[in-house]
Amino acid sequence: MATAETFAQYDAQIQALIAEVETITPPVATIGRRSFLKLAGFAGGGLVLAFYLDTRPVRAEEVAANETTLNAFVRIAPDNTVTVYSKGPEIGQGIKTAFGLIIAEELDADWKTVKVDQAPIKPKVYGYQGAGGSTSIPRGWDQLRQAGATARAMLIASAAKQWNVPVSECTAADSFVIHKPSGRKLTYGSLAKAAADQPVPDVAKVPLKTRAEYKLLGKRFTGVDNAKVVTGQPLFGIDVKLPGMLYANYTKCPAVGGKVKSANLDEIKKLPGIVDAFVLDGTGNPLEVMPGVAIIAKTTWDAFKAKAALKVEWDESAASKDSLTAAATKAKELGPKLPEPETNVGDVDAAFASGAKVVEVAYDYAMVSHQQLEPQNSTAWWHDGTVELWTPSQQSDRGLTMLVNMLKLPEEKIIIHQTRAGGGFGRRLMNDYLCEAAAIAQKVNAPVKLQWKREDDFAHDFFRAGGYHFLKGAVKDGKLTAFQNHLVSFSADGKRPVSGGGRSNNSFPTDIAPNVRYGVTLMPLQTPCGPWRAPTDNVQMFVIGSFLHELSVAAQCDHVEFLLDWFKRPLAKPASVPQGPPPDLSRTFNPARASGVLKLAAEKSGWGKKLPAGTGLGIAFGFSYGGHIAEAVELSVDASKHVTVHKITVVGDIGPIINMSSAENQAQGGAIDALSTAMGLEIGVEQGRVQQSNFGEYPILKMSSAPPVEVHFIQSDFRPAGLGEPCVPPLAAALGNAIFAATGDRVRTMPFKRSGYSI
Amino acid sequence: MSFQLNINRKPQTVEAADDTPLLWVLRDVLDMKGTKYGCGIGMCGACTVLMDGKAVRSCLTPVSAVTGSITTIEGLAEDGKLHPLQQAWIDLDVAQCGYCQGGQILSAVSLLAQHPKPTDAEIEQGMTNICRCATYNRIRAAVHQAAGQATGQVTGTQS
Secondary structure, eight states: OOHHHHHHHHHHHHHHHHHHHHOOOSOGGGGOOGGGEEEOOOTTOSEEEEEOOOOSOOOHHHHHHOGGGOOEEEEEOTTSOEEEEEOSOOSSSOHHHHHHHHHHHHHTOOGGGEEEEEOOOOHHHHOOOOOOTTOHHHHHHHHHHHHHHHHHHHHHHHHHHHHTOOGGGEEEETTEEEETTTTEEEEHHHHHHHHTTSOOOOGGGSOOOOGGGOSSTTSOOOOTTHHHHHTTOOOBGGGOOOTTOEEEEEEEOSBTTOEEEEEOHHHHHTSTTEEEEEEEOOOSOTTSOOSEEEEEESSHHHHHHHHHHOOEEEEOTTSOOOOHHHHHHHHHHHTTSOOSOSEEESOHHHHHTTTOEEEEEEEEEOBBOOOOSSOOEEEEEEETTEEEEEEOOSOHHHHHHHHHHHHTOOGGGEEEEEOBOSOOTTGGGOOHHHHHHHHHHTTSSSOEEEEOOHHHHHHTOOBBOOEEEEEEEEEETTEEEEEEEEEEEEESSSSSOOTTSSOOTTTSOTTSSSEEEEEEEEEEOOSOBOOOSSTTHHHHHHHHHHHHHHHHHHTTOOHHHHHHHHHTSOOOOOSSOOSSSOOOGGGSOOHHHHHHHHHHHHHHHTTTOOOOTTEEEEEEEEEETTEEEEEEEEEEEOTTOBEEEEEEEEEEEOSSOSOHHHHHHHHHHHHHHHHHHHHHOOBOEETTEESOOSTTSSOOOOGGGOOOEEEEEOOOSSOOOOOSSTTSHHHHHHHHHHHHHHHSOOOOEESGGGGTOBO | OEEEEEETTEEEEEEOOTTOBHHHIIIIISOOTTSOOSOSSSSSOTTEEEETTEEEEGGGOBGGGOOSOEEOGGGSSBTTBOOHHHHHHHHTTOOSSOTTHHHHHHHHHHHHHHOSSOOHHHHHHHOOOOOTTOOHHHHHHHHHHHTTSOOOOOOOEEO
């Protein structure tokens, strides 16, 4: 396939990836069947239950016919240990600990005996193995609980048989089965073998605990790998070391799409520690391997030093010429020209003309980068007709599919080991570094670790796209009556917004007002874009959350009262009854849950209190990835526009909390990440080249600017949402609303440093 | 060239070019992976080690400039007993991805050597490492706890 053609397809591939990551249908609760739990044989014995942990639309009959779709395991060993296989990667979101806790709760296991192992990358067995869209917990919640409860029932049944007493006289706690009348006890380990001879009960008949009965869930637990983290154990992709391993760096054209015309390979090969240097043509797809120069060295430092001496002449005839400053000018020209709307509900013009207060303003936000702290890397080793890889990818199963296509190898010849990842934030849903490692190592007769420099991570990200919103809203009698949004965004294929850059139905619901008009104009962009923590919501909620405040100010309403009233607007009804299972209510906007978190955030932040001059309190709500989140920011602004954030309040309703410690940590981190990004982070692109190359020009917020973040959860009996993403989106609007409250100045562009604010 | 180093209370002889940053000597020559590469320009602090008890950025410290005893995160615990900061990091569940935390802990060791009972302002001034997951609230609390002070952590509630 021609390079240009392939290149045009990459964005469509990312869009498909995002759809796969974010889709949770049908609701897992509706697919529980007896056949989803089976006894499995494992070396070492004990009670081993296999179950189906996924939400792809697989019918129960298919699963019954094909046992390999049972993709998760829990094992109770004779030594009393409980092992859970986690099929998804740990990227800092805490799922390894959470998966173990959910099983242990229903199993009534002693938490100290539970360990969580990383499953190998085998999508044929494990199904989806990514971590994205805050879906790991909602995907696994029902099956993990069922597996724990079923194993518990089998252990009890086996003890009752041994004691020759009715099952109803027995209970379980802390990895013991207890005969209540006599006080006799047996450990799970001693029962594990006999329990495996018990029939697997019907999942539907095994009772699950109510929230009030939880002993573990909702309490604080330290992460299962923390002892390894604080002693510097080699957990990450970058830490992989194999005998005889060589080190590589790969240099691509700084303007995406450029090809290697010539390079000083002979000079490079003569440098100390250099084993080889060669050109790869690549596949022309930024998701796989773009053209570039590989340097193979004895150490990472040798490779990095040689890279500094590398001179490449690029053929940039097909390379990106993107200029974001030119795009900004163009967007402002396009803004007033609303195209044929893709949504047009009610009569927007009549509402604007009806004597309502009308506010017409423009918002925009910059392109930003992920910059997870562990720079991209993967290790590849071609041996014995196979290629074996180690990677900190967020979605290695997708990486496997890409390697099958790229290398023309059967799936069983590609072995991928999942390592812990030093951050993901959406960047590692892409597997370009994995594909590069495989392609480079194919030419080297040794294991090779590809190590990007930080500068490579800046030059070759899949960025969060910038965007421009031209808004018009009307308020009458304290209510939002009309809303018009013209989004000027970017497109890779000329047909739809770049991935992560389009519309969000969460932050821009079509039922935002009785009269709504929404139009999109697209500008071409070649710079790769992709999902960034809470894609689309993370920017659109800044725009919507700030604009709603502008409207409540125009209407002279209290903003909390205005939002509470807005939540009660009639929800849009689907045009026709959809086929298939009923919608998952736990992932649907719920006015009662929204009001609950907003009221508590108002209370905890002291909404309405008197504040000194120059100090302001802002509040915003966001519904994102199944989480209902309200955030309040209290700050002061000095004469030179320096912002001191005194406190952030986060209130979330994500259903029941699994690990309070981890949940609070995610909420604090999400809010501060959003603060950091909103205040000071921006990627520029000129002549197709990313203008920032390291943290000096991309000042990720440090301790000295990190405010205290107070976190509260309203726990509910909805199935839980994940928490990697939902706490990011509302923060920027709360921040802007607080600056307005403190100064009267409305910030309509991100990062806020563009308006002269610093933190 | 050959260099005599003292790392985690053990003498080591390493062969490396004299401009090789200590970071890469530790990681690639000595196979000690606890010290992390983050930016290579001394901005992020993931590569922090202690030289005679003081935090230095090992990515900017050529092996030829190593003049004192080096402690890495692997050597902070002695005789199997965790340093109070490591224990506080576990107790307060500080880490998310965990990549920066070895460097954070060593920066905190250096800070506490200077300020055994640090104020928030001293912590902010002394701790300049980036945590991309933004676990700063927890880091601050863990430093206070290890210093034997009230953590001052803003804690959540459950309703």
